Amino acid sequence: MKSYKQACGLAKALDAVGDRWSMLIVRELLIRGACRYTDLRRGLPGIATNLLAERMRELEAAGVVIREEAPPPVATTLFSLTARGRALEPALLALGQWGAALLGEAAADDSFQAHWMVLPLRHFLKDRRPGEPAVSIAVIADGQPIAIEAAGEVRVSLGAVAAPHATVTGPGREVLALLTGRPPGAGPGRPKVAGDLDALARIIPEPRATADA
Amino acid sequence: MKSYKQACGLAKALDAVGDRWSMLIVRELLIRGACRYTDLRRGLPGIATNLLAERMRELEAAGVVIREEAPPPVATTLFSLTARGRALEPALLALGQWGAALLGEAAADDSFQAHWMVLPLRHFLKDRRPGEPAVSIAVIADGQPIAIEAAGEVRVSLGAVAAPHATVTGPGREVLALLTGRPPGAGPGRPKVAGDLDALARIIPEPRATADA
DNA sequence: CGGCATCCACAGTGATACTG
DNA sequence: CAGTATCACTGTGGATGCCG
Numbered sequence: 001m002k003s004y005k006q007a008c009g010l011a012k013a014l015d016a017v018g019d020r021w022s023m024l025i026v027r028e029l030l031i032r033g034a035c036r037y038t039d040l041r042r043g044l045p046g047i048a049t050n051l052l053a054e055r056m057r058e059l060e061a062a063g064v065v066i067r068e069e070a071p072p073p074v075a076t077t078l079f080s081l082t083a084r085g086r087a088l089e090p091a092l093l094a095l096g097q098w099g100a101a102l103l104g105e106a107a108a109d110d111s112f113q114a115h116w117m118v119l120p121l122r123h124f125l126k127d128r129r130p131g132e133p134a135v136s137i138a139v140i141a142d143g144q145p146i147a148i149e150a151a152g153e154v155r156v157s158l159g160a161v162a163a164p165h166a167t168v169t170g171p172g173r174e175v176l177a178l179l180t181g182r183p184p185g186a187g188p189g190r191p192k193v194a195g196d197l198d199a200l201a202r203i204i205p206e207p208r209a210t211a212d213a
Numbered sequence: 214m215k216s217y218k219q220a221c222g223l224a225k226a227l228d229a230v231g232d233r234w235s236m237l238i239v240r241e242l243l244i245r246g247a248c249r250y251t252d253l254r255r256g257l258p259g260i261a262t263n264l265l266a267e268r269m270r271e272l273e274a275a276g277v278v279i280r281e282e283a284p285p286p287v288a289t290t291l292f293s294l295t296a297r298g299r300a301l302e303p304a305l306l307a308l309g310q311w312g313a314a315l316l317g318e319a320a321a322d323d324s325f326q327a328h329w330m331v332l333p334l335r336h337f338l339k340d341r342r343p344g345e346p347a348v349s350i351a352v353i354a355d356g357q358p359i360a361i362e363a364a365g366e367v368r369v370s371l372g373a374v375a376a377p378h379a380t381v382t383g384p385g386r387e388v389l390a391l392l393t394g395r396p397p398g399a400g401p402g403r404p405k406v407a408g409d410l411d412a413l414a415r416i417i418p419e420p421r422a423t424a425d426a
Numbered sequence: 427c428g429g430c431a432t433c434c435a436c437a438g439t440g441a442t443a444c445t446g
Numbered sequence: 447c448a449g450t451a452t453c454a455c456t457g458t459g460g461a462t463g464c465c466g
Contacts, residue, residue, distance in 0.1 A: 001233070001457085002439090005259060007323040007386075009333060010240055010305055013312025018233070020214070020458075027223055037429055046218060048459045053430055076428065084314070091307035092223055098304050099226025101297070110220040120222060173220075214438080215458085233439075250448050261440045266449055289447065 016062040017088065021047055021055055023095070026081065026088050029065065031118045032158055034080035045111045064088070093123050114144035114172035117179075118156050121146075124180045125154040125203045135199040138164035139179070141172040150203050166195035181205040229275040230301065234260055234268050236308070239294065239301050242278065244331045245371055247293035258324045277301070306336050327357035327385035330392075331369050334359075337393045338367040338416045348412040351377035352392070354385040363416050379408035394418040 001019045004011040017023050021044065028043040029035065041052060056079060059065045064085040068078045081088075096119055127150040134151035138161045147161040148154065168175055170191025177183070178191050181204055193200065214232045217224040230236050234257065241256040242248065254265060269292060272278040277298040281291050294301075309332055340363040347364030351374045360374040361367065381388055383404025390396070391404050394417055406413065 004237065005323050006237075006329070007316060007325040008240075008329045009309035009311070009313035009316060011237060011312070012315040013308045014236060016312065016315065018231075018236070020231070023227060023231075024217065024219075024224060027221075038427085046459080048461095049430070050432080051458065088311055091304060091311050094304035094307045095226045096222035098222070098301055099224070099229065100222035102225040102229065103220060103222060110218050112220040116219070116221045254448095259440085261442090262449070263451085264439065267438095290449095 013091075017059070017064065019055065019058065021051060022059060023088075023092060025052070025055055025059065026064065026085060027092060027096075027116075027119065029079065029081045029085065030089055030092065031115055034068070034078040036076050036078060040079065043113060043115065045113075059085075093119060096120065097123055112172060114141035114175075115146070115158055117141065117172065117176045118146060118158065120176065121148070121156045121179060122154070124205055125150075125156065126205070127152055127154050127203060129202050132202070135165040135196070135202065136161045136163070137199055137203070138167045139175060140167070140169040141175040144172070148203065150199075154203055164195065165199040166193065166197065168193050168200070179204055181207045183207065226304075230272070230277065232268060232271065234264060235272060236301075236305060238265070238268055238272065239277065239298060240305060240309075240329075240332065242292065242294045242298065243302055243305065244328055247281070247291045249289050249291060253292065256326060256328065258326075272298075306332060309333065310336055325385060327354035327388075328359070328371055330354065330385065330389045331359060331371065333389065334361070334369045334392060335367070337418055338363075338369065339418070340365055340367050340416060342415050345415070348378040348409070348415065349374045349376070350412055350416070351380045352388060353380070353382040354388040357385070361416065363412075367416055377408065378412040379406065379410065381406050381413070392417060394420045396420065 001015070003015045006012075017026060024044055025040060028040050032039060032043070037052070037056075040056075041047065041049065044052065056065065056067070060067055063082055065079050066082050068080070070076050070078050100120065125148065130152045134149060137148040137150075139146040139148060145158070145160040147157050147159050149161075168178065168191055170178075171189050174189050175191045178193075214228070216228045219225075230239060237257055238253060241253050245252060245256070250265070250269075253269075254260065254262065257265065269278065269280070273280055276295055278292050279295055281293070283289050283291050313333065338361065343365040347362060350361040350363075352359040352361060358371070358373040360370050360372050362374075381391065381404055383391075384402050387402050388404045391406075
């Protein structure tokens, strides 16, 4: 995209990651860590493949992502964020939090992918008893495993966890509602919780009546 | 712009303010408060007038800005941010801080406007002696007056201040360097400081060798 | 399959001119 | 002052093809 040609931090940031799809690509890499071209495509429904290729080149040139050739037996190219790319996380979390208020509007035909909840979870979950021994929680949302660890601070990442203190399983939206303190919808879609409920209570915010996750 | 159609806070935020120029328009309104179409145009060098008109309609529809007809003798339309629009400030500050690291690159033919420094100043200046009586500082950068008040927290806004405890005058970039603790360039362009130097020391961060403002 | 490149219809952008 | 009108140009998204 054309540069704004303005000596202003915001304008320079938008020169680098203000293109259509660019911030969503950074979101995917923040959530997934190093991943393949095809993984990115799956996490970005609607993007044209030529656009993704072009954006990856631009983000690479901007010093936001790096491309690495994985050695055999993987034998594929892996994309991941540079340190400067990871430094975008606070800005993307702030934007995401602002946009979360708009989520209630037309969630009708919007696509939903369970791994997208990782960033909001990083914002909402706090270790409310930091002094206690670390606990781990396994989440399975729409079949997508998400690992939560609380040890003073809370870390949320994709993937399974070996011996979790508690397990939450269910449809993605309902699991997100439960974990962010929103009242879960009634009926058969209720998430199932197993194991040490106290470990969950340690990180989940106080239940709230209205939704602004 | 076409919606991303993703049930994700970040995607929804970008649906609302991810268009080209939109965030810079919000920046102008955050800095200036209510202002006229022509003021916005002057603060956004390079924007086409039809694009500005279209963006203002879109931002109005998104609930980010409101348009008000000012009564005589002003008799003009004023644009300002809604509460939801002002809620974008943390996200824009975070993005601007990230992009500030890129400012050193090609500041050659980039346009610079002194009022743009208001947002970085809001981020950099802290009241380091919150208990003491409030002080006010008048800044004149490239002829543009900027008011700084420190009373526990620091408030930075456009405009003159009546009886400042201290005054800083000079070229915009040099004034910004001085106020953000970067070593000012030598020579004739040095900003002039007058009045109570201690009031300045109260809000300026520690001098640093490298520039990352 | 993974990682693109090419082609094309269309929507968005930017410069200029013009209007109430 | 606050836009609208026009128009050449560029970017986007969908389909498809290519190549190791």
